[in-house]
Amino acid sequence: MKILYFTSTGNNLYIAKQLGGELLSIPQLVKDNIYDIEDEAIGIVFPVFYANAPKIVREFIEKASFKTDYLFLIASYGSDGDQNAFRILKKTFKKKGLEVSYSNSVLMVDNYLPMFDMKEEKEIKDDSEIDKQIKTIKNDIESRKEYHLKKRSVSDIPFIEKVLESTMTKRFHIIVGDGCSDCKVCARICPKGNIDLSGAKPAIGDDCLFCLGCVHHCKENVFTINDEKNSQERYSNPNVKVSEIIRSNNVL
Ligand SMILES: Cc1cc2nc3c(=O)[nH]c(=O)nc-3n(C[C@H](O)[C@H](O)[C@H](O)COP(=O)(O)O)c2cc1C
Incomplete structure (x- = not known):
């Protein structure tokens, strides 16, 4: 299987x-x-x-x-x-x-x-x-x-998914703040290899799935969402190691 x-x-x-x-x-x-x-x-x-x-x-x-x-x-x-x-x-x-x-x-x-x-x-x-x-x-x-x-x-x-996706992606985006410790987790957990770390802070490119892997796994909370419900609390399944998610998603 x-x-x-x-x-x-x-x-x-x-x-x-x-x-x-x-x-x-x-x-x-x-x-x-x-x-x-x-x-x-x-x-x-x-x-x-x-x-x-x-x-x-x-x-x-x-x-x-x-x-x-x-x-x-x-x-x-x-x-x-x-x-x-x-x-x-x-x-x-x-x-x-x-x-x-x-x-x-x-x-x-x-x-x-x-x-x-x-x-x-x-x-x-x-x-x-x-x-x-x-x-x-x-x-x-x-x-x-x-x-x-x-x-x-x-x-x-009918077509709920199209309405939802276009409404939500227009309304919400990821904001990159200060405090990056250069741990590189965001870039390695991004399934599209869409985060550039060459500048002073991480830069998210145009190929973002909005999967929020970077946002949830940044220890410094550098990433926030405009207008989000809770700006501090993040989630990662407690039974899975972050390294396992990185191994799954790292395409760099
Ligand atoms: C961009 C995005 C859109 C989502 N849309 C829905 C949705 O339409 N309905 C729903 O029940 N959950 C939605 N979710 C929640 C996820 O499906 C859910 O948390 C899932 O268990 C996450 O799986 P993962 O931990 O393997 O990434 C959405 C999550 C994201 C990041």
Whole structure:
């Protein structure tokens, strides 16, 4: 079994590690130009971004060729939009002549700083419930179950993801402040290699996914979001080491 994953604050790496199999980071596959994926079972594990899969995940799937008997999608999400993300990815796979056999999601800390307070999120999201959900998914996958998450959702509106993404990306941006200790974590955790450290402070280029990996992992809180809920508290999955996220995302 091969698990292709994307993570910025560790939730999806946490899920991927528990599902077992061979773990393949999507940014590393892109970096190494590997687009032929073949295995008896293949899973895509991703965070929901604006009721969709992140652009790096969508673009990889569109470009790649997959050969498998059992294809499954697992999303981690913080509030809503998982169903919509599955609908879009299933359509993409269908165009490639592939049916998704299983889709399911795990409710975890919502790391979207513009709208959620990390302190509150960490308190609200129940670790034992998260582990229970992952265990169910693991058992389902091991038995190669055919299942699709079906739930009514406020994001069941046509093209919601387009509206959300364009509204939010226009409204929010990352501000780079002072206090950089030159630890280089931001540049190494960026899945697009989009942070330049040659100047006095980090400079974010034009190819930003807004995945917030740099913002959440900067120990000096150099990065903030305009108009964010909570300017201090940050999140990284406590069961995953920052070095593991860096290994997954570093494309430099
Ligand atoms: C740009 C962005 C957009 C997001 N959009 C959504 C969303 O539409 N719905 C949702 O439930 N969670 C959303 N989230 C929250 C993440 O899906 C969630 O926190 C996920 O578990 C993070 O996974 P990771 O730790 O592996 O990066 C968003 C996060 C980011 C950074």
